[in-house]
Amino acid sequence: MQKVFINQGITILPEILNDLRIKKIFLVVGNNAYQSIENLIKPYTKSASIETFIMTDSNFKTIISGCEKLKQSNSDLIIAIGGGRIIDAAKLISVTALSKENYENVIRGKEIIKNKFLPLLVMPTTAGTGSEATSFSVVYLGKKKFSIASEKLLPEYVIADTSLVQEMPNYLKACTLFDAFSQAIESFWSVNATDMSRKYARRAIELINMNLKGYLNNESKNTKNMVEAAYYSGKAINISKTTLPHALSYFLTIKYNVSHGHAVALTLGFIGKINYNSGCDNLKKVMNDICLMLHIDIKNFEKYWYNLMQVGGLETxxxxxxxxxxxxxxxxxxxxxxxxxxxxxxxxKEILIKELNKIF
Ligand SMILES: [Fe+2]
Structure with a gap:
C-alpha cells in the first residue's frame, strides 16, 4: 500500500527516513534544477548521506547507468524529485530486473519485472502527469515510445506538496494541466473504469475545472488544489488506463515535438463530441455525467474544451x-x-480524419 502525503509539507520526510532507518539516499533528479532541489531537501535529510544521480535524458543508456550506479551505491532508499519524466525513470531504476541485457525484453513486455531493488519515495515538482500514483513508466527506445507496466513500479511513498512545484513557463504549465485533465476525463469514459476509478477521476475533473484559471495565474490556493488533482488523475488512470486521445497523441509528439499534454488535448474535444453523438445510451450517460462536473451542456462540450485550451495558451x-x-x-x-x-x-478512420481536418 502506497503511503501518500499530499499538501502536508515536507517535514514528514525526516520522519519517514527515521522510521525506515535510512543511512544513504540515492537521489534521482533532472539536470536543470538539481542544485536547487539538493538545497531544498538538505534540511530534511540530515540523518542520511546522499548520492545524486542526474538524469540528463530519458534514453535507455541513462536509465541503465542509473541502475548500475544504484547497485554500487549501497543506498537504502531512492528519492526522485522532478516531473513525470524523472519519476518514470526512477521507477525503472528502482526495480532489479533491468540490466543492459534484458532491458529490451522488459520494455517489449517479453520479460516480467520480478523484484524491487529498493523502495522509492517520489516528490513531484509539476502538478500534472500523476506519475507518482501509477504503476507504469514511459520510456523511449530510439524514437519509439513504450509504456511498461508492473506493480513493482508503483512508488512506495509520495510527498506531493505545493512548495515543491517548480516555476515553469506558462505553456508547460498548461501542457501538464491538460495532461491531467485529459487523463481524468478519459479515465471516466474508459471501458476499464470502475466505481473507484470514477471516484478518483471525478475528484480530478472537478478540481481542475475549478482551479484551471487561478493555477495558470500562479494563485497558491489553486496550485495546491492542482497538486491534489494531478495525484487523483494518476490514481484514476492507474485503474482504467487512457483511451483514444492518448492513443492518437504519440505521433504528434514524436514527429512534431508537440508537448504530451498539448498533443492529447488536441483531439479530446472532438472525441468527446463523437462519444455522445454516436455512443450507446450508457456512453451518452457517461458523457452527460462529465458535462455535469464541468457545469456545461453536452452540446457545448467540444467548444468548451477548445476554448479552455485557448485560455491556457494552447494552439488548437x-x-x-x-x-x-x-x-x-x-x-x-x-x-x-x-x-x-x-x-x-x-x-x-474516415470520421477521425474528417475531424482532424476540421482542427487543421
Ligand atoms: Fe498523459
Missing part, C-alpha cells in the same frame, strides 16, 4: 503547429493499439 489548430496535411492519415494509422482498446466506442 494543427496547421499552426507545423503539422502537414498529408500526415493527418498517418496520425490515425500510427494510433497506439493498446490505448485504443480502452476506448468505449469504435470510431471509423
Amino acid at each position: 489548430k494543427l496547421s499552426n503547429l507545423g503539422v502537414k496535411k498529408e500526415d493527418l492519415e498517418l496520425i490515425v494509422d500510427s494510433v497506439n493499439v493498446e490505448r485504443l482498446k480502452n476506448h468505449p466506442l469504435n470510431i471509423e
Whole structure:
C-alpha cells in the first residue's frame, strides 16, 4: 500500500527516513534544477548521506547507468524529485530486473519485472502527469515510445506538496494541466473504469475545472488544489488506463515535438463530441455525467474544451503547429493499439480524419 502525503509539507520526510532507518539516499533528479532541489531537501535529510544521480535524458543508456550506479551505491532508499519524466525513470531504476541485457525484453513486455531493488519515495515538482500514483513508466527506445507496466513500479511513498512545484513557463504549465485533465476525463469514459476509478477521476475533473484559471495565474490556493488533482488523475488512470486521445497523441509528439499534454488535448474535444453523438445510451450517460462536473451542456462540450485550451495558451489548430496535411492519415494509422482498446466506442478512420481536418 502506497503511503501518500499530499499538501502536508515536507517535514514528514525526516520522519519517514527515521522510521525506515535510512543511512544513504540515492537521489534521482533532472539536470536543470538539481542544485536547487539538493538545497531544498538538505534540511530534511540530515540523518542520511546522499548520492545524486542526474538524469540528463530519458534514453535507455541513462536509465541503465542509473541502475548500475544504484547497485554500487549501497543506498537504502531512492528519492526522485522532478516531473513525470524523472519519476518514470526512477521507477525503472528502482526495480532489479533491468540490466543492459534484458532491458529490451522488459520494455517489449517479453520479460516480467520480478523484484524491487529498493523502495522509492517520489516528490513531484509539476502538478500534472500523476506519475507518482501509477504503476507504469514511459520510456523511449530510439524514437519509439513504450509504456511498461508492473506493480513493482508503483512508488512506495509520495510527498506531493505545493512548495515543491517548480516555476515553469506558462505553456508547460498548461501542457501538464491538460495532461491531467485529459487523463481524468478519459479515465471516466474508459471501458476499464470502475466505481473507484470514477471516484478518483471525478475528484480530478472537478478540481481542475475549478482551479484551471487561478493555477495558470500562479494563485497558491489553486496550485495546491492542482497538486491534489494531478495525484487523483494518476490514481484514476492507474485503474482504467487512457483511451483514444492518448492513443492518437504519440505521433504528434514524436514527429512534431508537440508537448504530451498539448498533443492529447488536441483531439479530446472532438472525441468527446463523437462519444455522445454516436455512443450507446450508457456512453451518452457517461458523457452527460462529465458535462455535469464541468457545469456545461453536452452540446457545448467540444467548444468548451477548445476554448479552455485557448485560455491556457494552447494552439488548437494543427496547421499552426507545423503539422502537414498529408500526415493527418498517418496520425490515425500510427494510433497506439493498446490505448485504443480502452476506448468505449469504435470510431471509423474516415470520421477521425474528417475531424482532424476540421482542427487543421
Ligand atoms: Fe498523459
